[in-house]
Amino acid sequence: DPSGNGEEYGEKSILSGFKTTTVLKDSALEKTIFLHGKLDDQEAVVILQKTPIREDTVAEMFSGSRLKLEMRNDIYSTYHLQPPAHLNVIKATVVCPATEKHVKKYQVQESFLVEETGEDYLSITLPYIQEQSFSLQWVFNILEKKAEADRIVYEDPDPDVGFVLLPDFKWDQKQMEDLYLIAIVHRRDLKSLRELTAAHLPLLQNISSKGKGAVLERYGLPASKLRVYLHYQPSYYHLHVHFTALGSEVRGCGVERAHLLSDVVQNLQSDGQHYRKRTLCFPLRADDGLLRKFERAGRL
Template identity: 50%
Template sequence: MAERGEKRKRESEAENGGAGDSETPAGAEHPLAGFKLQSILRESARDKTIFLHGQVSGDGKSTEDAVVILERAPFQVETVTRLLGNNPELKLQLKNDIYSVYHLNPPPELNEMKTTIIRPATEKHIKKYVRQELYLIQETGEDYKNITLPFIESGSFSIKVDDLYLIAISHPRGIKSLRDLNEDHLPLLKNIQQEGQAAILKKYGVKGNQLRIYLHYQPSYYHLHVHFVALGHEAPGITVERAHLLSDVIQNLELDSQYYTKCTLTYALRADEPLLQKFKEAGKC
């Protein structure tokens, strides 16, 4: 069971001030010195997050590209207690019977935003956060053999594991994704489910029926792995066109050993993904 990859580690260090510094050291360059907004790459009202591309003063003379991610911090019990317990100023927006909506402006110390800065940002970084059109692919078993599998084997899709959180990674190699699974893998899948639940219960006190346990298709990397996420946490990639519950996978294979070899799997691809181009070239989308 792997909990954090190096990327998560770096992000955690960045969130917590690296080696313990909570502010920019005296005399050090401000990470957003001379920031000039170039474009809004993407924004999400649901996640209360905005992704920005800008330029900052690198050494006072030259400029560097930077990606800045602004995210509203989650509420904390102590914060809301302080905020609502001091008769905050409320501006009425709407009132209907017992329901009323107000605008509340918290004091600066309670209005922090998590700010992630990537600098110098390469074109690859900027492209990663640009909003892309999405296309649904309905991949049949034949499509997998003729389009997706050759694409995977060409090495065009990275299999580097660089962003792990709470994930079970299978030891056996050669199981790339759902498409490779059959009844021979049922003991492995059941073991991942049972041992994963037991380990999480022991360490975190979270029961199996409080977990969302699933596989991605398409996955981020082609080595079989299973995600374990608390039901209350809306993690990226839990949408119906990507996440497949492990319990459903096990049941499908018990009903038909070749289920994932034959079935049509629907998933979304971004406009800039090479695999989408392969499907277009084959006249499949």
């Protein structure tokens, strides 16, 4: 390990065989690019994402970098800095083989806000979810410790109120500023927020208290620095709760899609059927099959 940073790099990159066909999304703000292409004749999606600059590496970065002046004006100047390679890794996420659905997921699309009544859920959304039957195998792999077992931060094994807490893929676990964990419930009968009733309060309260406790113990971050919420619609239909650092500006914490766990608990305490009856707003992308279902039903 010549870089001296305790990591081992293979000499030959399997990604050297990747051929880009289209750029699905290019976020200059977030320094992330989403590519669709072929990896050894298989369809693949590759996401390249520059990593946050770590405070504990800036001293080494300043001493070990090459510098080129770009512009100088009064007290302001800008430079291009070439840091040592091991301080400047890029995170690559590979989905291979990728289906049409994966490709669509990462493609930028216009979104539309849908208002779903309790009846709309039963007549439009639920049949759509059932006919799609998205695979949850990767979730079950986690719950059964067949994958990612070493990433688990905390587990409550109880079959009714238990859950597994682990870092989201989006978080590199290097700094607390963008902490992102997911609590995945052990029970397999809850698709989403829509199906929650007063009967699930013990589950939700358990996730809230034990999840916050685990984050405090493992990462030193108290509940007052956490945003704890569910998505509706979720990206997969097995109940899960997001734990993100309050200060971070992660996607998906917008009011149009996120529901604070503390509000969900209070709503169910006031009315156990709240999420069965309530009209819920959420954005759907232009290419989402569910949007077409709402359009056909004259609900948009």
